[in-house]
Each structure stands twice: as C-alpha cells, then as structure tokens.
Amino acid sequence: MQESKTRSIPISLPSMGQEEWEILKKPIESGWITQGPFVAEFERLFAVRHNVKHAIAVSNCTTALHLALLALGIGEGDEVIVPAFTWVATANAVLYCRAKPILVDIDISTFNIDINKIEKVITPQTKAIIPVHLFGLCADVPAIRNKFPWLKVVEDGACAAGAGINSLPAGSLGHIGCFSFHPRKSVTTGEGGMLTTNDDELAEKLNRLRNHGASVSEEQRHKGPRPYILPAFEIVGYNYRMTDLQGAVGVVQLKKLDAFIEERNYWATYYTENLSKIKWLKTPYIPEGYKHGWQSYVLLIDEAKSPMKRNELMEYLQQKGISTRPGTHAVHMLDVYKRMFGYCEDDFPNAKTANNCSIAIPLHNRMTKEDYEHVVESFISLKK
Numbered sequence: 511m512q513e514s515k516t517r518s519i520p521i522s523l524p525s526m527g528q529e530e531w532e533i534l535k536k537p538i539e540s541g542w543i544t545q546g547p548f549v550a551e552f553e554r555l556f557a558v559r560h561n562v563k564h565a566i567a568v569s570n571c572t573t574a575l576h577l578a579l580l581a582l583g584i585g586e587g588d589e590v591i592v593p594a595f596t597w598v599a600t601a602n603a604v605l606y607c608r609a610k611p612i613l614v615d616i617d618i619s620t621f622n623i624d625i626n627k628i629e630k631v632i633t634p635q636t637k638a639i640i641p642v643h644l645f646g647l648c649a650d651v652p653a654i655r656n657k658f659p660w661l662k663v664v665e666d667g668a669c670a671a672g673a674g675i676n677s678l679p680a681g682s683l684g685h686i687g688c689f690s691f692h693p694r695k696s697v698t699t700g701e702g703g704m705l706t707t708n709d710d711e712l713a714e715k716l717n718r719l720r721n722h723g724a725s726v727s728e729e730q731r732h733k734g735p736r737p738y739i740l741p742a743f744e745i746v747g748y749n750y751r752m753t754d755l756q757g758a759v760g761v762v763q764l765k766k767l768d769a770f771i772e773e774r775n776y777w778a779t780y781y782t783e784n785l786s787k788i789k790w791l792k793t794p795y796i797p798e799g800y801k802h803g804w805q806s807y808v809l810l811i812d813e814a815k816s817p818m819k820r821n822e823l824m825e826y827l828q829q830k831g832i833s834t835r836p837g838t839h840a841v842h843m844l845d846v847y848k849r850m851f852g853y854c855e856d857d858f859p860n861a862k863t864a865n866n867c868s869i870a871i872p873l874h875n876r877m878t879k880e881d882y883e884h885v886v887e888s889f890i891s892l893k894k
C-alpha cells in the first residue's frame with residue numbers, strides 16, 4: 511500500500527539520453543540550426559526504414575496532413591473521408607484546405623475506420639480519404655485502395671512509425687504518409703512531422719510547400735555556387751520546416767525505433783495475457799500479419815459489466831499512481847464540429863463508445879517491470 515502511494519507512472523515519457531544530448535552539440539556548434547544536414551539525414555533514414563522513395567520532414571503531423579492534402583490538389587468543394595474517432599487534427603487539416611471532412615464510423619475491434627461504411631458516403635465530390643493508424647495499428651489501406659482505386663489516400667500514421675502490414679510499412683501504403691514526433695509518440699523530436707511518398711512529383715511539391723514555395727532549400731542555396739541568388743517562387747507555400755536541432759535528435763531516436771517497439775510489444779503482450787482474464791475489459795485486437803507500433807495500449811471497458819464507469823476507473827488508477835487517458839476523442843462530439851456540422855452523439859455509435867469507454871494505460875520505454883506489475887495488480891484487485 512505504501513509503495514503505491516509513492517509510485518507515479520506517467521502515461522507517456524520520452525526516452526532520450528546521452529546520445530541525443532551529444533548530437534545536439536553539433537548543430538549548435540556549427541551554427542546551422544534550421545533545416546539542414548541533420549534533417550536530410552533523418553529523412554534519408556526514415557525513408558529507408560519505411561521503404562519509400564521520399565521522406566520530407568515538417569514541423570509536426572498536422573502540418574504534414576495539411577501539405578499532403580494541398581499537394582493532392584484538395585480544395586474548396588471537395589470532400590475528404592476521415593474516421594470519426596481520431597485526434598481532431600486529422601479533420602482540421604481538411605478544413606484548412608476549405609474542403610469538407612466526411613466522417614465514417616470506426617470498427618470497434620480495431621478503433622480504425624470501418625471499411626464497410628465507406629461506400630455509402632461516397633459522392634462525386636469525394637476526392638480523398640485519410641485512414642488513421644490509430645494507436646499504432648495500421649488501417650486496412652490495401653483493402654481501401656482495392657475497393658476505391660480512384661480515391662487519393664493520405665495515411666495518418668502519426669502513431670505508426672515502424673508499424674506495418676505484413677512486409678509493407680506504414681507510410682508506404684497510401685499516396686502520401688504523415689507521421690508525428692510529438693512526445694506522446696514512440697520516437698520524438700519534441701515537435702516534428704514527416705511526409706512519405708513514392709511519387710517524385712508529389713515529393714517535389716511537398717518540398718516546396720514546406721519552405722515558402724521556394725524552388726530550392728536554404729541549405730542547397732547557401733552551399734551552392736551562387737548563394738546570393740534567391741530561389742524562384744511559383745506557388746504560395748508555408749514555413750512548415752523542421753529545425754536541424756530536431757533533425758539531429760530524430761537521427762538518434764529513429765535508430766532506437768525498432769528496439770522501442772520491441773520492448774513495448776513485450777509489455778503489451780504481458781498486459782494482454784493478464785488483463786484479458788478480466789471479463790469487462792477488451793484488450794487490443796491485432797489482425798493476422800499486422801505489426802503494431804504500440805504508440806499506446808488502449809483498452810475498452812464494458813460499462814454494463816464493469817464495477818465502475820470509465821471515468822471512475824481513471825480516478826481509481828490515478829489514486830494508485832497510474833496515469834491514464836481516454837484513447838482519444840470522437841470528432842463529432844467536439845463542440846466545434848457539433849456547431850459546424852450539427853452532429854448528434856449517436857451519428858457514429860462506435861466512435862461514441864470508444865470516446866466514452868476507451869482507456870489508454872501507461873506503455874513506454876521508461877517503465878520498469880514493477881511499474882507494469884503494479885498496473886496489472888491494480889486491475890486484478892478490482893476484478894470482483
């Protein structure tokens with residue numbers, strides 16, 4: 511009892527150390543701290559790991575999603591399909607382009623978009639779809655591309671660095687992939703994002719869009735023969751660049767990605783073995799052949815059978831020093847989306863259930879065996 515009073519397990523904690531500290535000295539000493547050689551190296555390594563031709567670093571995954579839609583030509587009057595249960599950024603990116611997000615309910619067993627509910631929302635205006643690899647489990651993008659070959663597919667892989675389906679990594683499944691390096695994700699650069707594509711033309715567009723629309727990067731210009739000639743500007747771009755400080759940290763973090771996932775996978779399996787014995791808890795389902803990225807470990811509570819409601823459970827665990835969060839939120843239940851589109855809670859019943867009954871429990875690379883055991887024991891003591 512005494513131990514649980516002092517124990518404090520955060521929901522997530524970045525794993526950084528001496529190597530990140532050391533590499534940061536390099537851009538600081540060289541003086542090149544905006545997008546430069548470390549961002550380029552981070553991009554190269556990320557492209558190799560995710561088996562894509564191009565990786566383009568940006569300031570975060572939200573800006574990645576924005577640029578992905580712009581590069582695909584999404585604009586006013588277009589409709590873009592988005593799952594109803596995802597972080598709000600997925601839908602917001604569609605609004606940034608003045609297009610309309612069209613929500614589709616999720617499959618409650620995977621928390622990802624329900625493929626069988628896509629067809630009935632398709633209209634002549636539907637231009638693209640953003641399947642989300644929620645919590646690190648890939649959405650079935652191959653099936654989506656098969657069924658709707660004319661749709662542009664942007665993967666929201668914010669949680670899915672290193673995840674995949676069979677031999678296909680996240681980020682190589684759609685036309686463009688988007689990733690996040692926010693501290694809640696498995697590898698982090700503080701803030702940060704990455705775009706992936708196999709299409710040379712899209713890569714060139716994304717490269718310009720992130721850098722004010724400039725035809726060449728600052729590094730190329732400054733290190734080229736005529737640094738005094740400003741580049742051409744043929745399109746309206748943005749400043750969505752990643753700094754070289756972040757790029758340097760990214761290079762080190764990316765090298766640890768597979769080890770991080772492996773460790774998370776070990777403890778996720780431990781959680782599932784122990785928690786699946788509790789009848790009112792549903793542990794994460796992983797379809798055959800999928801490699802989970804384990805950004806987070808999310809349970810679903812059957813409130814009809816559980817001794818307490820989800821929010822009471824979160825409070826109970828908080829008292830035990832275990833921090834938890836809802837998996838994520840349902841977009842149609844957020845005030846701004848209700849106001850803009852007039853949604854009712856029951857429009858997307860699975861997203862509503864996930865919104866109200868999901869719980870993410872701690873899973874990260876700075877937890878000890880005792881931490882994991884404490885989480886399991888705290889659930890087991892509730893079993894009756």
Ligand SMILES: *Cc1c(COP(=O)(O)O)cnc(C)c1O
Binds near residue numbers: 668
């Ligand atoms: C974290 C997250 C984002 C946003 O990523 P940022 O890098 O914070 O902009 C978008 N979509 C999903 C599904 C996320 O989990």
